[in-house]
Amino acid sequence: MITKSKIKLIKSLARKKGRDQHQLFVVEGYKSIREFKDAGAFIIDLFTTQDAVYLNDLDPVVIAAADMKRISNLNTPPGYLAVVKFKEEPDIQEAQLILALDQLQDPGNLGTIIRLADWFNIDAIVCDHNTVDLYNPKCVQASMGSLARVNVISVDLEDFLEQASQPVFLTAMNGDSIYNTSLPEKAIIVMGSESHGVREKLFATGTSISIPQYGAASSATESLNVSSAAAITLAEWKRSTTGKKN
Amino acid sequence: MITKSKIKLIKSLARKKGRDQHQLFVVEGYKSIREFKDAGAFIIDLFTTQDAVYLNDLDPVVIAAADMKRISNLNTPPGYLAVVKFKEEPDIQEAQLILALDQLQDPGNLGTIIRLADWFNIDAIVCDHNTVDLYNPKCVQASMGSLARVNVISVDLEDFLEQASQPVFLTAMNGDSIYNTSLPEKAIIVMGSESHGVREKLFATGTSISIPQYGAASSATESLNVSSAAAITLAEWKRSTTGKKN
Numbered sequence: 460m461i462t463k464s465k466i467k468l469i470k471s472l473a474r475k476k477g478r479d480q481h482q483l484f485v486v487e488g489y490k491s492i493r494e495f496k497d498a499g500a501f502i503i504d505l506f507t508t509q510d511a512v513y514l515n516d517l518d519p520v521v522i523a524a525a526d527m528k529r530i531s532n533l534n535t536p537p538g539y540l541a542v543v544k545f546k547e548e549p550d551i552q553e554a555q556l557i558l559a560l561d562q563l564q565d566p567g568n569l570g571t572i573i574r575l576a577d578w579f580n581i582d583a584i585v586c587d588h589n590t591v592d593l594y595n596p597k598c599v600q601a602s603m604g605s606l607a608r609v610n611v612i613s614v615d616l617e618d619f620l621e622q623a624s625q626p627v628f629l630t631a632m633n634g635d636s637i638y639n640t641s642l643p644e645k646a647i648i649v650m651g652s653e654s655h656g657v658r659e660k661l662f663a664t665g666t667s668i669s670i671p672q673y674g675a676a677s678s679a680t681e682s683l684n685v686s687s688a689a690a691i692t693l694a695e696w697k698r699s700t701t702g703k704k705n
Numbered sequence: 706m707i708t709k710s711k712i713k714l715i716k717s718l719a720r721k722k723g724r725d726q727h728q729l730f731v732v733e734g735y736k737s738i739r740e741f742k743d744a745g746a747f748i749i750d751l752f753t754t755q756d757a758v759y760l761n762d763l764d765p766v767v768i769a770a771a772d773m774k775r776i777s778n779l780n781t782p783p784g785y786l787a788v789v790k791f792k793e794e795p796d797i798q799e800a801q802l803i804l805a806l807d808q809l810q811d812p813g814n815l816g817t818i819i820r821l822a823d824w825f826n827i828d829a830i831v832c833d834h835n836t837v838d839l840y841n842p843k844c845v846q847a848s849m850g851s852l853a854r855v856n857v858i859s860v861d862l863e864d865f866l867e868q869a870s871q872p873v874f875l876t877a878m879n880g881d882s883i884y885n886t887s888l889p890e891k892a893i894i895v896m897g898s899e900s901h902g903v904r905e906k907l908f909a910t911g912t913s914i915s916i917p918q919y920g921a922a923s924s925a926t927e928s929l930n931v932s933s934a935a936a937i938t939l940a941e942w943k944r945s946t947t948g949k950k951n
Contacts, residue, residue: 567813571930578929580920601930638944673943674826683824684817684847687936690929694937695944697919698884 461506461522461530469504469530469542475592482545484594487531489513489539494604501544506530508538532596545594549610554582555645556696557625561616561661562589562652563685569593570601571686572650577605579693584609585647587616616649620664623647627665629657630688634667637695644700650689656682668692707752707768707776715750715776715788721838728791730840731776734783735759740850747790752776754784778842791840795856800828801891802942803871807862807907808835808898809931815839816847817932818896823851825939830855831893833862862895866910869893873911875903876934880913883941890946896935902928914938 471477472485483503486492492514496502507519508527519539527536551557558581563569569591576584591598593611602609620627628640629649649665651657670683670691683691717723718731729749732738738760742748753765754773765785773782797803804827809815815837822830837844839857848855866873874886875895895911897903916929916937929937 571933574930575933577920578918603927670940671943672824673947674823681849683936684820684932686930686933687817687821690933690936691940694916694940697917698941701919 461520461526465504466526466529469540472542473532473596475595478545478592478594483542484545484599485530485532485596486541486543486599487533487539487596488537488600491599491602491604492517492539492541495541495543495607498604498607500546500607502541503544504542506540508536511538514539533600546607548612549583551583551585551610551612554610555625556581557583557585557623557647558689558693559585559587559616559620559647559649560590561587561649561657562655563650564591565653565685566591566595566597567601568653568684568686569595570598570603570606572689573598573602573609573611574605575686575690575693576609577602579697581693582610584611585616585619586611586613588613617658617661617664620647620649620661623664628668629662629665630692631657631662631667631669632682634669636671637668637692638671640666640668642696642699646696648692648696650685650692653685707766707772711750712772712775715786718788719778719842721841724791724838724840729788730791730845731778731842732787732789732845733777733779733785733842734846735785737845737848737850738763738785738787741787741789741853744850744853746792746853748787749790750788752786754782757784760785779846792853794858795829797829797831797856797858800856801871802827803829803831803869803893804935804939805831805862805866805893805895806833806836807895807903808833808901809896810837811899811931812837812841812843813847814899814930814932815841816844816849816852818935819844819848819855819857820851821932821936821939822855823848825943827939828856830857831862831865832857832859834859863904863907863910866893866895866907869910874914875908875911876938877903877908877913877915878928880915882917883914883938884917886912886914888942888945892942894938894942896931896938899931 478484505517505519506522508524625645625647627647649657724730751765752768754770871891871893873893
């Protein structure tokens with residue numbers, strides 16, 4: 460059973476305003492919910508449908524498929540929906556390798572990048588205040604549970620970079636090749652928004668780097684998707700700073 | 706002006722059945738349309754709204770915003786929509802480096818990978834017949850015009866790999882590190898579907914390779930998004946086979 464007021468509350472979490480007001484967000488799918496649980500997330504409510512076979516140990520409330528459809532953000536609800544409390548902002552004082560995101564707008568890209576940061580064991584992600592909301596359902600979904608583990612904070616990125624003790628590397632179209640740049644273990648890597656890249660004024664804070672393009676530049680694509688660029692940059696960073704690999 | 710029958714035709718192109726029947730697909734946004742045009746695509750119809758300021762040299766038909774909304778696949782129509790003829794299947798006999806996709810289901814991933822193949826100058830993409838449709842609007846959109854330039858064919862992947870002259874490398878969770886594998890210029894790189902990876906039976910055709918994971922495996926994400934994995938693998942392939950870069 461789910462009350463009307465609870466349905467209303469959960470539906471309000473589809474928007475940033477509702478999430479900020481209640482300090483709650485929605486996670487769907489049993490794997491993601493399990494990962495949030497394992498990472499110590501505070502689950503306020505857990506709903507499943509009658510045919511759901513996992514997560515019984517978490518004592519879910521079984522609801523009708525029609526009700527699940529009402530509260531789900533997905534066209535095909537997976538049958539598992541949790542209402543989760545916002546994480547406390549982590550302390551990133553000790554972080555060595557930081558990925559900074561300058562005003563990314565696509566929640567799917569943000570989620571994919573959080574998953575990448577988890578895979579590559581990046582100490583923290585720092586988002587400019589004008590980056591898409593971390594708890595946007597599409598971001599939560601694309602992070603596949605990695606959001607539960609990765610440290611993410613929101614900052615004024617210009618101030619943050621100016622005060623940082625690590626060297627700053629900003630991805631650009633015309634920077635030095637990442638393969639010709641010495642990549643230190645302690646660093647801040649800055650990726651820009653989908654349409655505008657890193658804001659011009661931030662380049663004063665560090666070194667520009669680029670991923671080489673191959674083939675005839677005139678006939679090829681202008682740029683990489685920001686999550687593709689993040690994947691390549693983080694992989695190369697770890698390859699070149701980790702003695703064990705290659 | 707746009708006729709009712711034309712609206713109906715274009716709406717039918719939102720589905721694979723309609724696209725296959727008419728051998729037509731839809732491209733939206735002036736940049737993508739320009740790239741298709743520049744790559745020699747056959748544009749059957751071009752529609753813009755009154756406030757559209759680009760592509761006037763292509764003699765567009767100006768239609769009302771309400772009509773554009775009807776024919777667009779996007780929530781916020783960019784104001785430029787072209788109906789384009791299917792490309793002829795390219796001849797890939799001479800292709801050296803091929804990316805093979807085994808039953809990918811997400812059109813956004815396919816489009817992102819086509820954009821990557823363009824950036825890294827991959828000779829051809831080979832899709833198993835059960836891969837999501839190339840002309841799915843979300844794939845066309847995510848490819849950002851690269852679909853106009855990259856050679857893509859559809860095959861029975863098992864047959865294709867068995868008959869290939871190039872060595873085959875299949876991405877897996879437990880393969881050899883790509884950094885410890887000798888990566889030849891002539892090769893077929895196989896990436897698997899989002900939920901199941903490369904099908905088990907295909908592994909007999911070549912060598913398994915993996916992208917190393919960092920940090921405590923027990924506490925980290927299980928896998929990378931397929932387009933993230935493609936980005937890292939293609940970048941590493943080009944880095945290690947191209948003398949010019951590091």
